[in-house]
Structure formats: structure tokens, C-alpha cells
Amino acid sequence: MSLIALDYGEFFATLSTRGGALWSFEMRHQGQTFPLLQIRGDAASDGAGLSGCFPLVPFGNRVRDNGFVLAGKHHVFLANTDDDPFYLHGDGWLGEWHIVEHSQSRCLLSFEKQQDAQGAASPYVYRATEDITLDDEGLILTLTVTNQGDETLPFGLGWHPFFPLTSRTKLTARASHYWTEESDRLPGSRETLPCALDFNEARPLPDHWVNNGFEGWDGLAEIVWSDDNLILEIRASDLFTRYQIFVSDISFDPTYKKDFFCFEPMSHAVDAHNQAGLAGLRLLEPGASLCGSMRLHPRIG
Template sequence: MRIAAGDWQLDLDPHRGGMIRALTRQGRDILRPMPEGSTEPFESACFPLAPYVNRIAHGRFAWDGTAYTLAPNHEGQAHPLHGTAWLGAWDIEADDAHSVTQVHHHKAGTGWDWPFTLRQALSLSPDGLEARLELHNTGSRAMPVGLGFHPWFARSAVTAIAFEAEAVWLADADMLPTQTAPADALGDWSRGAGLERPDLVDHCYAGWGGALRISRTDGDVLLEGDAAPFLHLYVPPGEDFFCAEPQSTMPDAVNRMPPAPLSPGEMASIAMRIRNV
């Protein structure tokens, strides 16, 4: 399925995982394109994160006096990762030439003990992409919620990235957060820094300023987040992509910095924009 506006074009998988398959501007890849025929989310251009983001340590946490255990949900992963929506079925609720709204219904007990309905609205304008997630608690109990987006940016035309944050969470060998450090502990991104480095960056930045500038040889791009105080940065050495993920919570938040309860009937939301500067 494809939508377009101005110089921007977006391809998506309308029924599987809420995945974006490609995002281009003037025919050039802004997000890494998904291989033809692939259904693997880790090969996608972007997918939604809900009802939690990143990892939950060993799948164990307590909420409202009850202990819960989640099994790993993807091959090769030791901890449950990124929630349930990226692996689930979606339906088209509305669409036109420039926008599409998808909906995902989760029943309690399948990887998450609370039922919810999640909507993802994607819209293009001549300025770029706006994406919004809205999660509705359709159950009878309050639930923890973490929301985010996982865009995989094409790296070939990128010369530097720049953003402001208050701190970075250091991580152990399982990429689980351990302690905070000054935001420049892995490099001073506030001044703008290149992505060619020998070490892996797979860390969450707290107190994100809500904007990340991507300097490109064909014109800069701005990533923005609303209701996203955390930014998870993933820069693997030698790859043709990097990830900058706006998130409402940190990794393993239910064990470290629990989100406010989402009561029955209430909604949580997050938005992301990828646009011209």
C-alpha cells in the first residue's frame, strides 16, 4: 500500500505489524527500505512499539501487587522486546491518497495480560511524515503503557546527527539499563557527530529535547517527538542504517521507572514527525 504527498512517498504493510516498508523524499531513501517479499520486522523501515518499548528484563515485573512473567517474543532475543503490536495483525480503518489509519486489537493473555486497542495514523504532507499512536485500555484494570516508534534511517547520505538530552542510560551486556551518565558520555551529540565509530551505541537518552537533526548531503531532515521524553539511539558499526526511536518510557520501565497507570477507558498517545528542516 502506498501514500504520497509532494516529494514524499511511503509504502506500508497494511495488515502485518503496522510496518512501514519504505519512506522516500524525491526518490531517495530517508528510511531504510524493506527487502521485497520480507515479512521480518527487523528488516522493515519502521514499526510501532506498544504496549511497552525495548526490553523487559527476563520478562519479569510486578504491577499493582501481582507478579507477571512474559516469554521472549522473537527468535534470538533473550528478553521480551518492543511489545506485541509489531508482531500482530492490523486492519485498515480509513485511508486516502495522503494518509492511512490502521487498528490493532489485543486480547488479554497473549504476551500481555491487559486488552487494548491501538491505532496508528500515518499522514504525508509536502513537509514530510506525521505518525501518531493512540492506545485505548479496553479492559477493566489499570495497565502500564509504554509507546514509541522504531524508525530505521538510511545512513548512506547522512553526515552527522545532533540532539539535546539530559542524560544517557548506560547498559550491561544484555543491553539492559544500569545507571545514568552525562549525556555526552558516548559522544557529544549536542554539537553534531558523525556515525562512523568502532563501538556499538544501543542506549536510551533521558530528557530528550524532542528534536534530532539529521544532516544529509541531499538536504537535512528533522525527527521530532511529542510525548516522547526518551530517545533510544542504535548505531551499529559498519551497517547502512541507524535507529533513533522516540519513546514515552525507558527500557525495562516497569522495573525501574514505572509509567503512570492507564485506567480502563483511558487513552495514551505519542507522535513522531520526520520532515524537511
């Protein structure tokens, strides 16, 4: 595991090869430092799950019953963490990435998922790259996955950022519908947006558990921290037409201090493997690739 520092103008970031994680992203302005991501662990010792942001590859979130059927073949997954019964968020966030290129303001990482013994844990075999670059506007992440297996499979991409949360934090992110959540943290039904989860106009995050997927996103979002007069604009490429919002609670995490929330750009729905039309997942033949990007552009309002 290696830690990598990036520095450009007003911006600073720390990366880890463990999980391809973006541990921190900060803006320096007029003698002050503003953290744009919420860190909950130690980059030198903890996994990507406690970082500020980690990649979702070859797909994000969960698959119902840890399996799906494609072209008449049943594919299965095994749980990949100790505290969740599902194969969660793919492999990239749990694997060791390698440095391909590195400069003061840019780092290119790569990760390879090899064939499991008889496909026991996952049918996926692929190579992923993550390009992290600082520039005049902030930070841009570009994630690419290439199917290196011998069969066509559905792939998706996303990121899992953790953003600072206060009672005055507001989010704007367009959506047409959202998915209710079942008791096993899987999607229930597709519904119109309730008032508390309608972020088509700026709205504070709910003060309770939220773990829902949203669709009909135009790839633009804005987070405002009015206490610091700080604004973060999120711009995702056309691949990302959905997002997931997560707000924890103490019944799930006794250490939760209501100090972060997650806004996760995703190319596909949760459990898209088992939805009609694959709900945003893309079928990649052997050798084919999928690519998407996300820009984080902070500014003082």
C-alpha cells in the same frame, strides 16, 4: 497482509498491515529520489523488523527478567521472538493491523491485542491505532493505545525507525543523561553524556556498537546527510522525552554493512516497568488512552 502506497506532492510512502510497518518514506526533488528510511528486507515477504520503521506498543524494548510487580501483583512476559530471550518491543510490530481508513495521502490502521490464555505471554489487552499522513512538510505518525483490559497497567509508546548511515551522517538531539548498557542489553547506570554520545550539537554516529537510552530530550532532532545536502527534522510530541540510539555491528549481525542506525523516540526508559516512578510509562485504567505523534520533515539544505 496488505501493502498500501501513499503519495502527496514530493513525498511517497509504502506501508504494510504486517506489524503496522512504514516500509519506505521517500522525497522526490528535481528528478532525484531520496530515501529517508533504510529498508533491509522485502515488504511482500518479510516482517516489520526489516522495515524502515515500526511502532512500539504497548511499550518499547525489554523488561528485566521478563516481569514486573505492580500494586503487589507479579506480571510476567514470555519471549516473543526466536532470537531474543526477552519479550521485545511489545506486540504491535508482530501482529496484523487492519485498514480503518485509506486515501491517497493518509492511512489509519488498527490493531487489537486480545487476552492471552491466563495471561501467559503478556498481561496486556488493548487496541492501538496508527495514523500515517503525508502533507506539505513530509510525514506525520500518530500512535494511540487504549487499555481494553480489566486492570490498570503501565503503557508506553514509541517508534523504531532505521535511517541511512554514511561516514558523513550527523545527528543532533538534545539530552541530559544516558544509560550505560549491561551485557543482556538492559540499562546499567544513569550517567552524564560521554563526548562520543553527546548529540546536543551535531555529531557523527560512532563507528562501533551503540545501544543506549537517553533522557532529557526536548522532542527535536535533526539528521544531516551532507553527501546529498539532505536534512531530516524530527519533531515529536511532548509525550516523548527520551530516545534510544542503536548502531549495530557484525558480531551481532554478520550482514551489517554500517549502512543504518536507529534513532527511536520513546515515551519511557528501557525497563521502565522496574524503575521508580515507572520512568515515563503511564498508568492507564481500563478504557483510558495514551497518544503521541512524530513528524518527519525532510528538506534539501
